[in-house]
Amino acid sequence: MTVTAPPPATAAPERSASRAWRLLRAVPPIWLVLAAVIVLIAWRNPTFVEPAPFLAFLRRCAPLAVLAAGQVFVIIAGEFDLSVGALVTAVVVVAARLSDGDAGNTWWLIPLLLAGGALVGLVNGLVTTRLRVPSFIATLGMLLVLSGAVFLWSGGAPRGSLADNFRQFGRFGVEIPGLGQLPYAVLILVAIGVGLWLLLSHTRFGHQVYAAGGNPRAAGLSGVDVRRVRTAAFVISGLSAVVAGVLLGGFTGVTAEAGVGYEFQAIAAVVLGGAVLGGGRGSVGAALAGALTLQSVFTLLNLLGLAKSLRDAVQGLIIIGAAAYAAHRLRRSG
Template identity: 60%
Template sequence: MKVLRSVGPIFFVLAALLVLIAVVNPFFLEPAGFLAFVKRAAPLVILAAGQYFVIVSGEFDLSVGSLVTVEVVVAARLIGGDEAATWPVLALLVVLGPLVGLVNGVITTGLRVPSFITTLGMMLVLSGAVFLWTGGAPRGALSETFRMFGRKDLGPVPWSVLVLLVAGAAAVLLMRSGYGKRLVATGDNERAAGLSGVRVDRTRVLAFVVSGLAAAVAGILLGGFAGVSAQVGQGLEFQAITAVVLGGVVLGGGRGSVVAAMAGAFTLEALFTLLNLHGISGALEYAVQGVIIIAAVAAGAVRLPRRRAARA
């Protein structure tokens, strides 16, 4: 019942938004229409799942949007439309994402630099590297095999939906493992977790690695779906954080469900879809994200004294 109370509300909100979308656009009720929505949402949902691991540990990862851009730009430049280069480049991208996450984690835990500063710096480094390499205009082209994952279908189901199902299942299984319990314990009370034998630094580093891997997968999907652009990942870090807190995950760590975080991403995508259907988008989307984040921080500030009082 406790889990249901913490996870349930976001699903009610999501269901209400989906009903409103269906009222405005009846095609949404058809399998093709609904799968198209899931296909659009898949990169953000995967990013939110990765961001959840970092946030529930008590940290932040602001570098994922820039990392997505790097993945797409690097892929286009190295592949250059050559089908034979697709799989080696895909392997490189899958390694590059976790490697950036590893650097973030080691700097945060080893040098005791706050993760907000570490990942903000990494975001700027990656953005600057992309600009220097491309001059603001990415070169090269993605192969059809690469674009298959974000654009094409396997039978009636888009590849991106299948990738999302695999990534979501992996995130749920990881959180149900011993590592997931250690991660939540670390975010809830770092000192107590350390005294109970949890290797806090190693646990947090792995969370950043997972976030980097999620960004790599999201970048691969977005490259196929949206094409090559130096702005493809712009703002995604804030959308991922917004989705996580919308799912009820407490900023500061120790509370929240990865399933609810992914549902939060679907909810945010549904909200943006509904706004677009009514001809409202752009700046209002950023305003909505800002309101959600402020409300989440305020709610966390109210709950924190209660948690401390309960421990006392």
């Protein structure tokens, strides 16, 4: 009697099953979560996955997704950027005042706003790396400075309005036969997503961002200018906040609360995407997926008829859960 040879009949399916399992495990889990939430939404509201509503959903996601794609640089580099929400608000309010409904102002206004966002990021970066203020404090301070300045400048009620050619980025799109309107916001999101993904995953700078966050001492001793890399990450986050502000301004109009809460949503999205606070891990793709997931969970909560005020609580639970899951995975594999 031989017991040594395993029956070949069962071996093959096992192997293919395990291959499928491995493939599944190679996918960042956030994509699976996103798929599951979308299936749930579609189950409650089958029209959600039709092209037009789905594109509208993506357009709604775009500001947060762009913010998350910028925030992920800062988080991988080992810092936080809490100032982005206030920066979004500032962009909307300042743009409305300077644009004043005149389409002729848009061409210089957008570069000006981008420069302002870069400047905010630069200040965040320099205060964090040169003055050695923990970024949590530095960007919290920036948040307060920006919202105070906006309030002072606008007197609490934003004046002016956005020109139509400014609003089109968040509001309109290109007509595509059969699909309906493809929003500019989605196109911008895709372009920025691809651009930042290339920057983070396929350039020397991107590699240095991971190194600076993963082990700043080792990175410094290998010639990485950790302070410069971190500062650049803040600038990227500032720029992405400007883009998010432009999209949001076009989409929702001018209010003094436009960006409130976005800093936490952006960090939540990045954490959902598996980035580790403290640095060294994360990716643009997963951060985008995290943003889409967060937004789709909000959509699902709406569908289920839960109060809007529940959003914050759910968001808090999601952040804690995602961070605990990431820590658990790290512990298991490390």
